[in-house]
Amino acid sequence: MSHGVPQLNVLEKFATTIRSEWDRQPKDAFKLAALCRRAQAAVPLHERALLIAKIGIDKSTFSKLVNIDLDERLKVVWVRATLPNHYPTLDCIRRFTDYQLAAALDDGIITQETRT
Incomplete structure (x- = not known):
């Protein structure tokens, strides 16, 4: 069996x-x-x-999802x-500072219905 198999x-x-999900x-x-x-941790960079092509999403979306987690x-x-439960919105929210996130949650600005 070769090293890559x-x-x-x-x-x-x-x-x-991931594609199924x-x-x-x-x-x-x-x-x-x-x-x-x-997947990012398990699959070598090269x-x-x-992997991303087989999933059928773009590199940017994959990166956003990794960063959310x-x-x-x-x-x-x-x-x-x-x-x-909306990854584009979660990607925006993850960019908040701790203070911004706490304030947005405390003030009810972020809800399950929030979308970007």
Whole structure:
């Protein structure tokens, strides 16, 4: 077995799983984000473009999803329960400072219906 074959299996599994989740309606943005982050960690950089192509999303979307999952503030149970299940909006929210996020949550500016 060549060195690249086992990794390709990992790539294929992630691509299939993420694509399947992407096609679900409604999408679970948090689950997609976690899957993309795990895939990024498991698939070598030189194979990442192939992974993203197999998923069928663009590099920017993949990056946004990974960064959403990297933001630990969005994983706090009460915060997550307040946030919209909409990855473009979550990507904007993750860019808030801690102060901005706290204020937006406290003032009810961010709700599950919030969209960018």
